[in-house]
Amino acid sequence: MPDVLVLGAGMVGVSTALALQAQGQEVVLVDRTSPGHETSYGNAGLIQAEAAEPYAFPRDFASLLRVIFKRGNDVNYHLDALPDQWRPLLGYFHASAPARHQIISRSYAKLTRRSTADHAPLIAAAGVEALIKREGFRKMFRSVHEFDHAVDQAERVARQYDLALRIMDGAELAAAEPALKISCAGAFHWLDSWSCSDPGALTQAYADLFIARGGRVQTADASSLEQDGRMWSVGVHWGRLAARHVVVALGPWSPLLLRKFGYHIPMLRKRGYHRHYKGGTTLNLPMLDVENGAALSPMRAGFRVLTGAEIARFDTPPTPVQMVRAEQAARELIDLGEPVEAEPWFGNRPCMPDMLPLVGAAPRHKNLWFHFGHGHQGFTLGPTTAALLAEEIITGQVPMPELSPKRLS
Numbered sequence: 223m224p225d226v227l228v229l230g231a232g233m234v235g236v237s238t239a240l241a242l243q244a245q246g247q248e249v250v251l252v253d254r255t256s257p258g259h260e261t262s263y264g265n266a267g268l269i270q271a272e273a274a275e276p277y278a279f280p281r282d283f284a285s286l287l288r289v290i291f292k293r294g295n296d297v298n299y300h301l302d303a304l305p306d307q308w309r310p311l312l313g314y315f316h317a318s319a320p321a322r323h324q325i326i327s328r329s330y331a332k333l334t335r336r337s338t339a340d341h342a343p344l345i346a347a348a349g350v351e352a353l354i355k356r357e358g359f360r361k362m363f364r365s366v367h368e369f370d371h372a373v374d375q376a377e378r379v380a381r382q383y384d385l386a387l388r389i390m391d392g393a394e395l396a397a398a399e400p401a402l403k404i405s406c407a408g409a410f411h412w413l414d415s416w417s418c419s420d421p422g423a424l425t426q427a428y429a430d431l432f433i434a435r436g437g438r439v440q441t442a443d444a445s446s447l448e449q450d451g452r453m454w455s456v457g458v459h460w461g462r463l464a465a466r467h468v469v470v471a472l473g474p475w476s477p478l479l480l481r482k483f484g485y486h487i488p489m490l491r492k493r494g495y496h497r498h499y500k501g502g503t504t505l506n507l508p509m510l511d512v513e514n515g516a517a518l519s520p521m522r523a524g525f526r527v528l529t530g531a532e533i534a535r536f537d538t539p540p541t542p543v544q545m546v547r548a549e550q551a552a553r554e555l556i557d558l559g560e561p562v563e564a565e566p567w568f569g570n571r572p573c574m575p576d577m578l579p580l581v582g583a584a585p586r587h588k589n590l591w592f593h594f595g596h597g598h599q600g601f602t603l604g605p606t607t608a609a610l611l612a613e614e615i616i617t618g619q620v621p622m623p624e625l626s627p628k629r630l631s
């Protein structure tokens with residue numbers, strides 16, 4: 223009988239399985255599809271060592287009005303999502319007050335700082351160096367006004383968290399990215415971060431490594447989870463698969479399962495879209511077009527254009543208005559070519575109101591462990607928070623109490 227069931231084979235679940243296996247546990251990784259097919263597939267592929275400060279809710283009046291009246295492309299919302307999401311939104315607004323955000327960032331920076339070092343041995347052991355570029359990524363500004371306005375903040379972050387930052391003017395950026403068709407004001411080149419040209423394939427490669435080391439992946443629906451005395455089990459085609467511990471790592475789906483056990487998780491799901499393009503030019507490094515809320519990532523499947531956040535009900539059909547504008551913005555920048563897919567992909571960033579993932583023991587059930595809520599940086603942080611969770615499960619010590627799910631109760 224296995225020691226642990228890990229529910230969810232995204233970057234967070236796969237990393238959990240590997241970390242527990244490294245501690246000598248027999249682990250079964252459970253998913254209804256194959257590893258790395260959901261949010262861990264659709265992201266921008268950045269391993270963001272520079273993301274020391276998590277995305278805060280805009281607090282100044284001008285930015286708030288911009289969001290409310292949908293003037294920017296970085297945020298969109300559906301009115302019918304608000305009855306369900308107003309509590310997490312309010313919590314997010316509260317946690318984003320500058321003093322609180324600084325305290326949260328102190329914890330967040332401890333995670334992002336070690337993210338590349340935690341990925342490195344897995345990348346090497348999985349034999350997927352070819353998917354990784356260790357040259358950072360750029361935040362680009364078109365207008366001199368916006369660029370000048372953002373410089374002080376970028377320099378402050380670099381100084382405070384000891385991050386490597388190169389501030390590039392328009393000419394330097396044009397030389398570094400010859401495919402750019404327009405002249406831009408400049409860019410911040412964050413050098414500590416890495417990028418991956420196929421995030422789904424990296425997640426799958428980590429799962430293959432887990433299997434090669436003796437682990438097992440089982441297809442099953444996690445919603446069949448039950449507790450029977452000291453054991454946890456899920457339904458599989460031949461009966462029930464049981465273990466003493468269960469880790470919930472279902473990303474944005476985690477709250478749906480946990481409702482069954484009486485937990486009402488205030489998760490804010492920030493939907494994002496992407497689409498690939500082929501037949502045009504490309505960039506050397508991923509780039510964020512800040513004023514247009516568009517991320518641009520060269521990938522194996524094509525040139526991936528991604529959007530910012532949309533607050534929508536989990537079950538509503540896609541409304542890719544941000545995607546249309548992101549594509550327009552990308553076409554202004556490079557020869558984009560033609561779309562690969564008939565429709566854009568969409569998925570949800572699983573965000574907690576206080577911007578910190580839930581990592582640790584469930585407040586009211588023994589041997590039930592939470593591992594989700596990584597928001598904008600789950601692809602970055604999977605191996606890091608997996609190491610922290612494995613330490614808690616094995617030793618009973620809580621390495622970072624501020625990540626504990628007990629803060630919900």
Ligand SMILES: Cc1cc2nc3c(=O)[nH]c(=O)nc-3n(C[C@H](O)[C@H](O)[C@H](O)COP(=O)(O)OP(=O)(O)OC[C@H]3O[C@@H](n4cnc5c(N)ncnc54)[C@H](O)[C@@H]3O)c2cc1C
Pocket residue numbers: 229230231232233234235252253254255256257258259260261262263264265266267268269270442443444445471472473474475492493494495496528529569570571572594595596597598599600601602603
């Ligand atoms: C547009 C966009 C861009 C992003 N860019 C970045 C980036 O550049 N860098 C970064 O670090 N992060 C990025 N993120 C965030 C990142 O992708 C997520 O935080 C991360 O992928 C979450 O991983 P996860 O393993 O928790 O969830 P997922 O990858 O969604 O995995 C959850 C798994 O649970 C499974 N599952 C769900 N329900 C069930 C069930 N009932 N039974 C069995 N299995 C089930 C799913 O099949 C899935 O495999 C981005 C997100 C988006 C949307």
